[in-house]
Amino acid sequence: MKLSKKIVFLMVMALVVALAAACGAQPADEQSGDQSGDENTAVESVKIGLNYELSGAVATYGGNTVKGIEMAAKEINESGGVLGGAKIELIKYDNKSDAAEATNVQTKLITVDGVVASIGPATSTNTLAAIPVSMDNQVPLLTPSGTADMVTVDEATGKAKEYAFRLCFYDSFQGSVGANFIFNSLQLKKAAVYVDTNSDYSKAIGEVFKKTFTELGGEIVAEENYVNTDQDFKPTLTRIKSANPEVIYLPGYYNNVGLIVKQAREMGITVPFVGADGYDSPDLVKLGGAENLNNVFFTNHYSSQDTDPNVQKFVEAFKAANGDEPDAFAALGYDAMYLMADAINRAGKADPEAIKDALAATQDFAGVTGTLSMDENHNPVKAVVILELKDGVQTFRDKILP
Amino acid sequence: MEILIQQLINGIALGSIYALIALGYTMVYGIIQLINFAHGDIYMVGAFVAFFLISIFHLPFFAALIIAMLACSLLGVIIERVAYKPLRNQNRLTALITAIGVSFFLEYTMMYFVKPDPRAFPASFKLHNITIGNVVISSKDILILIISFTLMLILTYIVNRTKTGKSMRAVSFDKDAAQLMGIDVNKTISATFAIGSSLAAAAGVLVGMYYGQIDPLMGIMPGLKAFIAAVIGGIGIIPGAAFGGLILGVTEALVSGAGYSMLRDAVAFVVLILILIIKPTGILGKNIREKV
Incomplete structure (x- = not known):
């Protein structure tokens, strides 16, 4: 099955490359013609691509982010659009929570639909799969929630990827906030780390956590791994239990975390679990x-219980439109759309290159997930929220400023 | 020591699931020499049937279990009639490839209807833990053992003591001779598929109850593992499948428990390769030359 998928994928890619090569020259000519001719003719719409996990393992991340994005786009369009009257036109495709599919979708958005910028995907792994396409085609990509360090920074050169931006804090930061929280606030010194080896996200946060926690003076008593398709975690949890940790650091995705915490509690493991967004x-x-x-x-981007008036206004509007409380993904999506619109306005034209420069120059952008400025690595500098689950309900515990 | 006992309990619970699925594999192989790769997906369908019965119609767990088993035995019979029966006199490879096709058909049809997202299987029991020292045995572990062993006993009874069982044994021994003795071969093969599929469905429902999460591709790995279990015990031999399932479950738990959880699946397949090299007929298999 894997093999046939790969072959199909290669064939599709070959076709797309051929298509792009065939019609690549023309649009470029048209564009330069437009610009030199009538610069001031108002653009009617600005196409923004959405590459999202609308089905599959992490479908709720994608679905909720898109709700936030669509709500923001509607608000922006109702209050006059961007560039003095142009409407934002969202073009949305499902990447099925699959990395290969995320690459396909990104290619389609840029080469077929001709978007000037794109938002998404939600997870780091899928974002990393989409970024090369954006880099090759020189169209900026803004991920609201791809937290892996290497999303915006090229690991080989250590430099920022020119067309990749994010709106959330990055993993190293989540891992170190988690370690500090456990050590200082919960005052626990013996931690077990349990990581999903199939996910760049989980591995990266786990690494930074281990480093920070030992530097603080804590002790890592067990290090275990799982893969995201596992269902039976009991043998490994038994092993963790026998190491007697005071806390288990589990940076993972909800579908595994739900099962792991459930099986752990059923086995009589009562120590706290700490994780990430x-x-x-x-x-x-x-x-x-x-x-x-x-x-x-867990560390998160925002809390719907935050008393900040901006946050409360957003929460009310979201509830009115969608009926339920917005989670962090919805809030990040909402901010991402506003940041994109802000960048387009500052760029002054719907041109990928100019939008890229405007995104990189973002200073003190005020969103519901906090006020942010882009650093030289295209990472925002912003606050982290710590949430506690009580009988499954999220409660606001702490807010840590950068 | 306590940890070892705990891991054995984990392994036996997992192993009895493998055993239930492996029984269906082995029965079908025993009777028509077909490795029914769609078997793991029948297990998945069983889990979904029970999921909908419990969450929409609010049936109690045991009612859902029995209806899911009946529904899947019907599905098994239909699959056999539609996909395998027309190929019965073709060479075995044709039937094997068809089985893989049926497997994909079931997986992706289900995915179309129920979406690929994992779903939470409704908790039907209040959980009780029995703690002895540091060893925790949950009521789920016990339930899984009781249900799977009961089903295995029923199966043994059917195969050894009933007329259907007798004809199943006869057909698996020599199809043509059985037909000459007046045994309805088609009916017997259908019965085998019905029984095997209902066991797979039971395993699916138990897994849903045990781990609390189901999705349309959940049958792939357990299906392969159960196949390994059937080969370990000796494919075509019913007690062998139960035995192989338990061995495999315990092996996996011990490998994970020793800290090599990443190698767990690899070890399972290495066991398969070793068995195939050392004793291809399986642990309980006899070295008889294949009849031609």
Whole structure:
């Protein structure tokens, strides 16, 4: 099955490359013609591509982010659009929570639909799969929630990827905030680390956590791995239990976290679980069971219980439009759309190159997930929120400023 | 020591699931020499049937288990009639490839209807833990053992004591001779598929209850593992499948428990390769030359 998928993928890629080569020259000519001719003719719409996980393993991340994006786009369009009257036109495709599919979708968005910028995907792995396409075609990509360090920074050269931006804090930061929180706030010194080896996200956060926690003076008593297709975690949890940790650091996605916490609680493991923004999904409670989700903490981008008036205004509007509380993904999507619109306005034209420069120059952009400025690595500098689960309900615990 | 006992309990719970699926594999192989790769997907369908019965119609767990088993035995019979029966006199490879086709058909049809997202299997029991020292045995572990061993006993009874069982043994021994003795071969093969599929469905429902999460591709890995279990015990031999399932489950738990959870699946397949090299007929298999 894997093999046939790969072959199909290669064939599709070959076809796309051929198509792009065939019609690549023309649009470029047209574009330069447009610019030199009538610069001031108002553009009617600005096409923004959405590459999202609308089905598959992490479908709630994609679905909720898109709700936030669409709500923001609607608000922007109703209040006059961008560039003095142009409407934002969202073009949305499902990448099925699959990295190869994320590459396909990105190629389609840029070469077929001709978007000037794109938002998404939601997870780091899928974002990393989409970025090469954006880099080759020189169209900026903004991920609201791809937290892996290497999303925006090229590991080989250590330099920022020119066309890749993100709106969330990055993993190193989440890992070190998690370590500090456990050591200083929960005052626990013996931690077990349990990481998904199939996910760049989980591995990266786990690494930084281990480093920071040992530097603080804590001790890592067990290091274990799982892969995201596992269902039976009991043998490994038994092993973790026998190491007697005071806390288990589990940076993972909700679908695994739900099962792991549930199986751990059933085995009588009562120590706290601490994790990262991958916990933020309504499905976590369904999969893990409310009675098991106590004494669980995670770092996140925002809390709907934050008393900041900007946040409350957004929460109200989102509830009115969608009926449920916005999670962090919805809030990040909402901010991403506003940041993109802001960048387009500052660029002064719907041109990928100019939008890229404007995104890189972002200073003190005020969103619901906090006020942010882009650093030289295209990472925002912003606050982290720590949430606690009590019977599966998220409660605001702490806010840590950068 | 306590950890070892705990890991054995984990392994036996997992192993009895493998055993249930492996029984279906081995029965079908025993009777028509077909490795029914769609078997793991029947297990998945069983889990989804029970999921909908419990979450939409609010049936109690045991009712859902029995209806899911009945529904899947019907599905098994239909699959046999539609996909395998027309190929019964073709060479075995044709049937094997068809089985893989049926497997994909079931997986992706289900994916179309129920979406690929994992779903939470409704918890039907209040959980009780029995703690002895540091060893925790949950009521789920016990339930899984009781249900799977009961089903295995029923199966043994059917195969050894009933007329259907007798004709199944006869057909697997010599199809043509059985037909000459007045045994309805088609009916017997259908019965085999029905029984095997209902066991797979039971395993699916138990897994849903045990781990609490199901998705349309959940049958792939357990299906392959159960196949390994059937080969370990000796494919075509019913007690061998149960035995192989338990061995495989315990092996996996011990490998993970020793800290090599990343190698767990690799070890399972290495066991398969070793068995095929050392004793291709399986642990309980007899070295008889294949009849031509």
